[in-house]
Amino acid sequence: MSLMPVAEALEKLLSDVDALDTEFAGLDQANGRALAENLLSRRTQPPFAASAMDGYAIRHLDVAGGGAQLEVIGEAPAGHGYTGSVGIGQAVRIFTGAPLPDGADTILIQENANRQESRISVLEIPDKGAFVRPAGLDFQKDQVLLTPPLKLTYRHLALAAAMNYPLIPVVRRPKVAILATGDELVRPGDEPGPDQIIASNHAGIAAMVEDCGGISLDLGISPDDPVELAGHVRRAITARADILVTLGGASVGDHDLVQEVLGRQGMDLAFWRIAMRPGKPLMAGKLGTTKVLGLPGNPVSSLVCGLLFLKPLLQKMLGYSADTTAPKQAILGQDIPENDRRQDYIRATLHEDPDGRLVATPFTKQDSSMLALLAKSGALIIRPPHAPAQSAGSGTEVLVL
Ligand SMILES: Nc1nc2c(c(=O)[nH]1)N[C@H]1C(S)=C(S)[C@@H](COP(=O)(O)OP(=O)(O)OC[C@H]3O[C@@H](n4cnc5c(N)ncnc54)[C@H](O)[C@@H]3O)O[C@H]1N2
Numbered sequence: 001m002s003l004m005p006v007a008e009a010l011e012k013l014l015s016d017v018d019a020l021d022t023e024f025a026g027l028d029q030a031n032g033r034a035l036a037e038n039l040l041s042r043r044t045q046p047p048f049a050a051s052a053m054d055g056y057a058i059r060h061l062d063v064a065g066g067g068a069q070l071e072v073i074g075e076a077p078a079g080h081g082y083t084g085s086v087g088i089g090q091a092v093r094i095f096t097g098a099p100l101p102d103g104a105d106t107i108l109i110q111e112n113a114n115r116q117e118s119r120i121s122v123l124e125i126p127d128k129g130a131f132v133r134p135a136g137l138d139f140q141k142d143q144v145l146l147t148p149p150l151k152l153t154y155r156h157l158a159l160a161a162a163m164n165y166p167l168i169p170v171v172r173r174p175k176v177a178i179l180a181t182g183d184e185l186v187r188p189g190d191e192p193g194p195d196q197i198i199a200s201n202h203a204g205i206a207a208m209v210e211d212c213g214g215i216s217l218d219l220g221i222s223p224d225d226p227v228e229l230a231g232h233v234r235r236a237i238t239a240r241a242d243i244l245v246t247l248g249g250a251s252v253g254d255h256d257l258v259q260e261v262l263g264r265q266g267m268d269l270a271f272w273r274i275a276m277r278p279g280k281p282l283m284a285g286k287l288g289t290t291k292v293l294g295l296p297g298n299p300v301s302s303l304v305c306g307l308l309f310l311k312p313l314l315q316k317m318l319g320y321s322a323d324t325t326a327p328k329q330a331i332l333g334q335d336i337p338e339n340d341r342r343q344d345y346i347r348a349t350l351h352e353d354p355d356g357r358l359v360a361t362p363f364t365k366q367d368s369s370m371l372a373l374l375a376k377s378g379a380l381i382i383r384p385p386h387a388p389a390q391s392a393g394s395g396t397e398v399l400v401l
């Protein structure tokens with residue numbers, strides 16, 4: 001049986017994927033969203049030369065020689081500029097953020113002024129231009145300040161607000177319908193029958209989808225019955241899901257019906273069976289405009305395949321470059337034997353040694369049903385197909401979890 005290499009499968013999966021369409025999100029809804037278009041500033045900021053301190057707007061020439069006394073002729077609070085002009089020997093009381101009045105070129109901070117009624121004497125001569133923020137200090141109108149690909153955070157949203165964007169163009173969040181399959185499964189919180197277990201993959205994959213910026217849609221659990229399964233799949237289509245993720249039923253057993261049922265509904269199969277461990281039965285295809293990703297049922301296989309395939313798919317749909325799961329270099333904390341034809345993702349602890357190197361030490365048991373070990377893992381050691389045996393201390397690539 002031939003197995004497709006991981007890199008080839010990933011390339012196939014992503015080859016026809018573009019960023020989804022653009023929608024507009026309010027500033028209070030845009031945190032964490034993917035910016036869809038360049039944002040040009042709608043304003044110059046500050047729009048006028050402004051005081052950076054509370055004090056007096058003065059003419060530097062008047063005070064440069066020392067011993068100056070100035071006449072305070074008016075006041076400029078923030079939001080209310082002084083409309084007149086500062087002439088020789090004059091000053092305007094000014095507050096942080098107010099426009100610098102005509103004629104003035106410098107701010108004398110109030111700590112360095114001694115005020116007596118309408119006159120001030122200068123205690124410390126300021127530099128020319130002190131505490132004046134020139135117009136456009138922060139940014140200029142029409143300047144491109146935010147550019148995709150970009151995941152918007154508080155810093156970007158504050159800037160977008162300052163540019164006067166109440167609505168931000170963002171990439172629509174991919175909708176991911178998640179369908180578990182198997183007679184043996186019940187939902188978390190339900191009472192399992194004697195031969196049943198709790199369905200766990202859904203919770204992990206849904207969290208991954210949300211983390212990546214998608215919206216997860218729970219299609220529940222389908223029993224191993226083709227008619228029921230077909231009904232659940234139709235719900236994904238009706239819901240206009242961008243991606244349908246099926247969990248389990250991807251392998252070769254008599255009750256592994258997912259591919260057959262999807263095939264009858266017209267799915268165009270992209271690939272099935274990958275040279276990887278865990279995750280061999282991974283399947284992908286397209287049903288109309290919906291991408292289908294058939295993840296294997298074993299819980300660790302499901303989550304590792306999610307990390308390696310679903311996450312890059314979501315990233316590409318959001319317009320991000322799909323390489324955030326780029327491997328890091330580490331050294332092995334233990335000898336490992338040679339690998340077979342499947343690329344291995346070995347669950348391992350991860351720590352930093354005194355020289356600052358990452359050390360990855362594999363767990364002895366690697367069964368793909370063991371979620372407790374995955375939860376304890378700090379990394380997955382990547383072992384390419386047919387990699388030779390390696391001893392402790394030698395270099396390896398890891399995916400940090
Ligand atoms: N004869 C062969 N048998 C199997 C092969 C094979 O090549 N030849 N592949 C094995 C591999 S590798 C994997 S991985 C599994 C995956 O098979 P399926 O995708 O068909 O998954 P199921 O058979 O439905 O379930 C496998 C296992 O996982 C449990 N499961 C399923 N869904 C969930 C869920 N949502 N939450 C928690 N646990 C789940 C299920 O109860 C089974 O124990 O096939 C091997 N077999």
Ligand code: MOO
Binds near residue numbers: 276277278280296301
């Ligand atoms: O590939 Mo399966 O995912 O080894 O358990």
